[in-house]
Amino acid sequence: MNANKILLDHGSGGRASHELVREIIYPYFENAILAQMDDSAVFSIADERFAFSTDSYVVDPIFFPEGSIGNLAVNGTVNDLAMCGAKPLFISVGFIIEEGFPLEDLQKILRHMQQAAQEADVKIVTGDTKVVYSKAADKIFINTSGIGRIPDRVNLSGENAVPGDRIILSGTVADHGITILTQREGLCMDFPLKSDTAPLNHMVQKIIESSRHVHSLRDPTRGGVATSLNEIAAQAGVGIMIDETAIPVRSETRAACELLGLDPLYIANEGKLIACVAAADTEAVLAAIRTSPYGQDAQIIGEVTAVHRGKVFMETAIGGARILDMLAGEQLPRIC
Numbered sequence: 001m002n003a004n005k006i007l008l009d010h011g012s013g014g015r016a017s018h019e020l021v022r023e024i025i026y027p028y029f030e031n032a033i034l035a036q037m038d039d040s041a042v043f044s045i046a047d048e049r050f051a052f053s054t055d056s057y058v059v060d061p062i063f064f065p066e067g068s069i070g071n072l073a074v075n076g077t078v079n080d081l082a083m084c085g086a087k088p089l090f091i092s093v094g095f096i097i098e099e100g101f102p103l104e105d106l107q108k109i110l111r112h113m114q115q116a117a118q119e120a121d122v123k124i125v126t127g128d129t130k131v132v133y134s135k136a137a138d139k140i141f142i143n144t145s146g147i148g149r150i151p152d153r154v155n156l157s158g159e160n161a162v163p164g165d166r167i168i169l170s171g172t173v174a175d176h177g178i179t180i181l182t183q184r185e186g187l188c189m190d191f192p193l194k195s196d197t198a199p200l201n202h203m204v205q206k207i208i209e210s211s212r213h214v215h216s217l218r219d220p221t222r223g224g225v226a227t228s229l230n231e232i233a234a235q236a237g238v239g240i241m242i243d244e245t246a247i248p249v250r251s252e253t254r255a256a257c258e259l260l261g262l263d264p265l266y267i268a269n270e271g272k273l274i275a276c277v278a279a280a281d282t283e284a285v286l287a288a289i290r291t292s293p294y295g296q297d298a299q300i301i302g303e304v305t306a307v308h309r310g311k312v313f314m315e316t317a318i319g320g321a322r323i324l325d326m327l328a329g330e331q332l333p334r335i336c
Contacts, residue, residue, distance in 0.1 A: 013222025013268075014327025037235065038157050039083040039219065042150065051086035053077055054145035060334040062109070062139055064183045065194040069142055070112035072270060072336060075199050076221070077146040078120045082201040083217040083273065085156040085208060086148030088120060093127035094143040099134040109140070120199035122146070154208055158235035160215040161276040163306040167240065168275040168282065170203065170289050171196070171297040172248045173225050177267035177332050178256045184334075191252040196294075198271030203292040210288035213278035220274055221336060223327040226265040228274055229312045230326040240312045242302030242324070265314075266327050268335045276304055 009016035026034065033041045040053035055076050062069040074091065081088045093113070097106070117124050175196040182193055200219065207214055216236070220228035225247070233240045249257075249264050257264045271294055277285045282300060289295035302314075312324040 008333045011222075011333065012327055014227050014266075015325075016328075017222070018326070036157065039080040040086065040148075042084055042157075049150040051081045051084040051148045051150055052145070053080035054143065055080065055336075056141060056143045057336055058138070058141050058334055059180065059336050060138060061180070061183050062105070064179055065192070066179075067195045067197045068109055068112045069140065070109035071116035072195075072197050073142040073144045074113050074116035074120065074122070074124075075197050075270060076336060077144040078116075078122055078199045078201050079219045079270075079273075081146050081148040082199075082204040083156065083219055084148075084150060085154035085204065085217070086150045087205070088122040088146055088148040088201050090123050090125045091117065091144055091146040093124055095127070095129045096137055096141040096143075097129065097131050098137045098139055099131055101139055106140070109142075116199065120201055122201075151208070153212065156214065156217050158216050158218060158232045161232050161236040161238055161304050162215060163238055163304050164279050165215055165276040165304040166279050166282040166300050167229075167242065167302040167304065168277060168286055168289065169225065169247065169299055169301045170200075170273045170275070170292075170295045171271070172250045172253065173220070173269055173272065174253050174257060174262075174264035174267035175250060176270040177224070177335050178253050178260075178262070178264075180268075180335050181260070181262075181332050182256060189252070189256060191255065193252055193256060196269060196271035198294045200271065200273055200294065203273070203289060203295055206288040206291060207275060207285055210284045211277060211281035213281045214275060214285060215278070216274075216276035218274045220269050220272060222268050224264070224266040224268060225274065226263075226312065226324045227327045229324065232274070232276065233310050233312050236304075237309050239305040239308035239310070240302060241305055241315065241321075242312070243315050244317045246299050246301045248297045248299050265324065267332065270336065279303075
């Protein structure tokens with residue numbers, strides 16, 4: 001790390017975030033479970049395996065098209081558990097609320113959380129509420145933690161990707177991040193933008209049922225698809241090659257990204273997943289994903305290779321190739 005103070009970059013999910021976690025935080029808590037560095041911690045109790053995850057939500061604005069900080073918080077923790085193959089069971093919720101926050105807004109957030117939990121079939125079973133002085137926080141922050149059970153014979157991890165795997169992306173990229181940015185900045189577009197926040201656990205269940213050769217799942221949130229692919233390449237010690245023309249991007253989202261000079265591959269998603277799947281099972285998994293209402297735009301976007309280990313390359317639309325590095329800075333702070 002080059003800075004001697006915490007910067008917004010350290011919350012980007014990109015290179016600065018990884019350096020903060022690995023170089024500063026991890027050495028204080030080093031243990032075998034934490035060392036997995038997947039979306040959730042995986043551990044065994046007696047003969048059963050469980051996934052445990054926690055996340056904090058500070059998104060600005062707290063309300064946006066298709067959601068709020070409430071359903072974002074529930075869906076985010078559900079998805080982290082699902083990326084390890086777990087069936088989410090229970091969630092805890094912690095609120096940090098600024099004095100003067102409208103009760104009406106709190107109730108709206110709670111309704112969104114209730115609806116998200118019902119859709120994901122998960123129970124909110126415990127929590128905590130703290131109120132701080134006015135201006136000591138920004139409206140409301142939410143922490144959610146979750147626990148889920150991992151079925152027998154399911155073993156999903158970024159380190160399990162192997163050369164020959166095909167890479168599936170479950171839908172269009174950058175919808176959440178670009179929606180948050182335009183809402184925050186008050187930018188008026190001539191076309192509709194909406195967040196993609198959604199629970200993916202039911203989709204994951206269909207994926208697992210369709211194949212026993214799914215090796216890795218990852219939800220490309222902060223840092224976007226490019227950063228998540230770099231995480232997998234580094235964990236598994238493999239190379240990854242993707243095809244730019246195969247990556248689904250909504251025309252509205254692409255137009256907004258071009259207008260703002262942003263690369264959609266580095267923008268956060270909150271309802272998409274990346275799957276590394278054995279080549280022979282790719283079509284079966286793709287078909288399973290497309291049966292989900294959140295997987296209609298799924299595409300095969302590339303493959304895992306044995307060359308350029310630890311690197312991600314992209315074949316461009318004009319026929320060349322370029323390195324897709326991990327997000328180096330903070331494109332969009334307070335995105336989740």
